[in-house]
Structure formats: structure tokens, C-alpha cells
Amino acid sequence: MIKTLRMRLTxxxxxxxxxxLFVICLFALQISETQLNSRNQLAFENQFQTIAYQLQTGQxxxxxxxxxxxxxxxxxxxxEDNGQPLFFKGSWTPLSPREDLLHSAHQIALETYHFDKNASxxxxxxxxxxxxxxxxxHGEYYRVGIARIPSTxxxxxxxxxxDLSDEKMNIIETRVLFILISFAGILLLGLFSYWFAGRALVPIEENQHKQVQFIAAASHELKSPLTVIRSSNAVIRDQQHLDTTRFTSQIEKECTRLARLIDDLLLLATADAHTWSIHKTSVELDxxxxxxxDTFLPLAHKKAQQLVLNLPDxxxxxxxxxxxxxxxxxxxxxxxxxxxxPNGGHITIDLIPTAISCVIKVIDxxxxxxxxxxxHIFDRFYRIDASRKDKSHYGLGLSIAKEIIHLHKGTLSLNSTLGEGCTFIVELPY
Structure with missing residues (x-):
């Protein structure tokens, strides 16, 4: 799908x-040919005027x-001087005979433009x-100028x-050059478009990959409690045990886990759809x-952990x-x-106010x-030990936490040293 989309975008x-590019090249070619023709026409007229001026002034x-x-x-x-040609036979031989070219030029001037070179x-x-x-x-083109010049x-x-053969050749060479430039540009644009489409589709490809991983992980997490519920329900239905309390407790526990997982998934889906809203009030963080x-101290005491809160003076x-x-x-x-x-460990919470924000550090x-x-620690369903069988953590907590802080225009980051502990840093702007 991604490859097909890339080819289509390309x-x-x-x-x-x-x-x-082709239109621009055509426009540039038209301007170039027009300017070339104008320069050559102007040069021809200047030469024509120079000879006519010398004849008129008797030079x-x-x-x-x-x-x-x-x-x-x-x-x-x-x-021609009073109808008699000067003694000048020319210095080069054109493709068509000179006499035929001159005769054709005079005839066209008379028939098409009503210009008679012999008129008084x-x-x-x-x-x-x-x-x-x-x-x-022979198909060659000529620029023509005919004049009747009075003199003393x-x-x-x-x-x-x-003869416009050289000028036509220059135009052909220019057109070929523009065509080559256009094709080279089109080729480069094609290569660039393919590269650019690939770069543009990278986020989509990554999101698709993450979506597949997310669905697979969610399916796995949903499958485990459902298996427990089905097996417990089968035991109750078979009535092999008179005391079904243990199995109903398992069903209730797994239903609670399912409800919490579904709530977390809905929460993240709302964040992805940008419809998750927050309701701000004035809060004293200390x-x-x-x-x-006070809520977490009993849990820390069970593992003989020290939980310390440091507040500013x-x-x-x-x-x-x-x-x-x-x-x-x-x-x-x-x-x-x-x-x-681990048991006997140490956890510290630091509250550090700054001029523009409040920083909360959770250090262990x-x-x-x-x-x-x-x-990847903030990725959804990501767990460092994917093989562990703990059922209390799905790997969604840090993803949800990061979304919440993002909605508050804050940041959630991690500093970790292997074997020495972690520091999660929450920064909330005023």
C-alpha cells in the first residue's frame, strides 16, 4: 500500500x-528566439541603412x-545605378543562384507588397x-530589403x-538545448519527487507500523483476561466445586482489569482525535x-521503601x-x-518552582x-520486560501521562542511568 501510494504521489x-517546467521552458525559448530575431533584424537594417546612406550621399x-x-x-x-547593375558579382556562392534569388525577391516585392524597384x-x-x-x-530562407534611393x-x-541558414541553425540548437534541459529537469524532478514522496510517507509508514503493533498488543492484553473469565465461568457452570467464590472473584477482578484497559484505550483514542479536553482550575501543587x-505511603511501607517529599521553603x-x-x-x-x-529502595519527589514554570521530579x-x-519508554504497550507476567501494568501509563502533560503545554522527560535509577521530570508552565 505504501509503495503504491509513493508511486502515485511521485x-x-x-x-x-x-x-x-515545460511551460516555463517554452516561454523562455519564445523570449530567447524573439530577442535573437530582433537583434538580427536590427543588425540587418543597420547594414541596409549604411549602404543606402553611402549611395544617397554619393560616397x-x-x-x-x-x-x-x-x-x-x-x-x-x-x-543598380539608374537601372544598370554595378560591377560586383558577389564574394560567395549561395545555395540557390544569385540571379534567381534576386529575381524572386523583386517579383515578391512587386506582387505581394506592390513595391516596384523600377518605379519613378x-x-x-x-x-x-x-x-x-x-x-x-532549395528551401533556405532569406531576409530581404529593397530600396529606391535618390541621389545627385x-x-x-x-x-x-x-541568408538565414545560420540563424535558423542557432534557433534549432537553442531548441535542442532547451529540450535537453527540460528532459534533464523532468528526470531530476522525477527522482526528487520519488525521494520526497518517500520522506513524506515516513510518518505514515511509522504510524501504520505503530498501529499494527498497537492492535496486536491490545489484542494480546484483552485476550488474557477473557481467557480467565471463560475458564472460570466454565468451572462454575459445570458445578464441579460447591464453593464458587474464588472463581467469581477472578471474574470480577478480570472484568475490572478489562474496564481499566478499555478506559485507558478510550482515553488515548480521545487524545489522538484531539477531542480530549482539560478543565483548568487554580491548584496549589504543594x-x-x-x-x-499520604495515598502512596502505605504502599511504600509494604515494601520497606522510603518515600520522601521535598517542598521549597x-x-x-x-x-x-x-x-x-x-x-x-x-x-x-x-x-x-x-x-x-526493590524492597528497601528510596523514592524522592522534588517540587522546584522557577520564574516561568513548576518542575516536579520523581527520583528513584x-x-x-x-x-x-x-x-521507547513513552510508547504505548511498551514494557522493558515483555515476558513478565505482571497483570497490573499494561504499558499505557506513561503514554497517558505524556498526553496529559502535553495538553498542559508542558514537558515530561526522563533521565536514567542503568543500575542507579530514574528521574522523571514534569515541567508545567504558569
Missing amino acids: FINSTITSLI KIKTTWLAQLEVDNKLIIDI LTSSLTITKQLFKFQGI TGTYTLTLLQ TLLIDLL AAIRPLSCDQERIEQTLAILLDNALYYV NGPGIPPEHAH
Whole structure:
């Protein structure tokens, strides 16, 4: 399921990001081609204007300069003086014959743009011109400029053609480059999407794993009391023993355990659904701890354990909290300490007020918690000794305690040294 979901998320994310990247690349390519065409068109017009200006002002034009201009810019230059062509045959050979290209350019100018290179000028100062593009015989494209230029000696006709093969090749190379960049980007986005989907699904996978463990543990804990109840009920029903008190007591005890387990499960389910609410009142923590000490002292005396409460000398201000839930949390911590600390052990409760919070420490000199278990101590149904047969602890107490403290915007942490004991630290902000 997780793998399928990861592939789906990868596909969706890759498709969307790839489409966005493709659109951006198309837009960038369009801008690049437009700018390239504008620069080349402007350069062509500047060359066209330079030759026209020299013809109009009667400057002497050298054939070597025209030849160099043609070669450098892939131009075809044709100049007629009063209808007579200048003696310049060109400096390079285009794919189509020069005469055919010039004839086609003049014909298109006349038929399409109604520009007659032989028409008489209406003004002796104004240059008339026409710019356009056309395709040669072999499919090559040319940029064309034709002008009628008045001069002191008559009229010049300038025809300028520029082969666009190099420009088209540059555009093709640019498009190929953009396509390669797009495919590389799409590939990288696909790999990133797969990695990112995997990272995003890690919490879901962990929660699914925890859910499976939780269900398995809950099923195991529910199965044990049900087995006892069924066997005790079978004995009573068979009436093999006249005195059924022992078996009814077992049934009642297991029902109580079941009820407590179900209450704890419902409590955690409420916390997971974020519907668990607390009811805060003004609570004096020193008084709460004294009452709690009186409750647990008899249990400590049974195991010859010392249970000590250390309170600050100065009065502390009341804390806004849910008294019942805080009592429940501290009872869980003390119950665990009393259970794990051996006979004759020592348990200390410290109340330490600070400027912004109250800190309660439950310190014992028990066996401590191994480092490999300390990280999981607040997990549900987690017990260090999973094989022990004690039925009074399900492994839910510390989970519930942490949820309660979390609802109070506080923290519950653990300091443990193997063989020297544990310290649970509760910090509740004012």
C-alpha cells in the first residue's frame, strides 16, 4: 500500500512540476528566439541603412568592403545605378543562384507588397524601401530589403538579401538545448519527487507500523483476561466445586482489569482525535503533592521503601491546571517507581518552582532503564520486560501521562542511568 501510494504521489508530483517546467521552458525559448530575431533584424537594417546612406550621399563604395560585408554576414548585395547593375558579382556562392534569388525577391516585392524597384520616385530626398522574408528554391530562407534611393546623379536601387541558414541553425540548437534541459529537469524532478514522496510517507509508514503493533498488543492484553473469565465461568457452570467464590472473584477482578484497559484505550483514542479536553482550575501543587504522598505511603511501607517529599521553603503561587489529570500523571509515575524499585529502595519527589514554570521530579534508586529502551519508554504497550507476567501494568501509563502533560503545554522527560535509577521530570508552565 505504501509503495503504491509513493508511486502515485511521485507520478502526480512529477507530472505537475514537469508541466510547469515545460511551460516555463517554452516561454523562455519564445523570449530567447524573439530577442535573437530582433537583434538580427536590427543588425540587418543597420547594414541596409549604411549602404543606402553611402549611395544617397554619393560616397565611393569599394567592392572590397562590399565583399567583406557579404562574407561576414552571409549577405547578397545588388546595386543598380539608374537601372544598370554595378560591377560586383558577389564574394560567395549561395545555395540557390544569385540571379534567381534576386529575381524572386523583386517579383515578391512587386506582387505581394506592390513595391516596384523600377518605379519613378515622387521625392528627391526620401528613400522608399520594403523589408520582408522569403524562401529560396532549395528551401533556405532569406531576409530581404529593397530600396529606391535618390541621389545627385539619379536613382539607385539597392537589394539586400541575408541568408538565414545560420540563424535558423542557432534557433534549432537553442531548441535542442532547451529540450535537453527540460528532459534533464523532468528526470531530476522525477527522482526528487520519488525521494520526497518517500520522506513524506515516513510518518505514515511509522504510524501504520505503530498501529499494527498497537492492535496486536491490545489484542494480546484483552485476550488474557477473557481467557480467565471463560475458564472460570466454565468451572462454575459445570458445578464441579460447591464453593464458587474464588472463581467469581477472578471474574470480577478480570472484568475490572478489562474496564481499566478499555478506559485507558478510550482515553488515548480521545487524545489522538484531539477531542480530549482539560478543565483548568487554580491548584496549589504543594498541597496536591502532600495529599498524593499520604495515598502512596502505605504502599511504600509494604515494601520497606522510603518515600520522601521535598517542598521549597518559600510559598509558591498556584498553578492553572486540571487537578485530576495532574494527580493522575503523578500517580502513574509514583506507581511505576514503587513497582520497579526493590524492597528497601528510596523514592524522592522534588517540587522546584522557577520564574516561568513548576518542575516536579520523581527520583528513584531502582535498576534504571537501559539506553536502548529509554527512547521507547513513552510508547504505548511498551514494557522493558515483555515476558513478565505482571497483570497490573499494561504499558499505557506513561503514554497517558505524556498526553496529559502535553495538553498542559508542558514537558515530561526522563533521565536514567542503568543500575542507579530514574528521574522523571514534569515541567508545567504558569
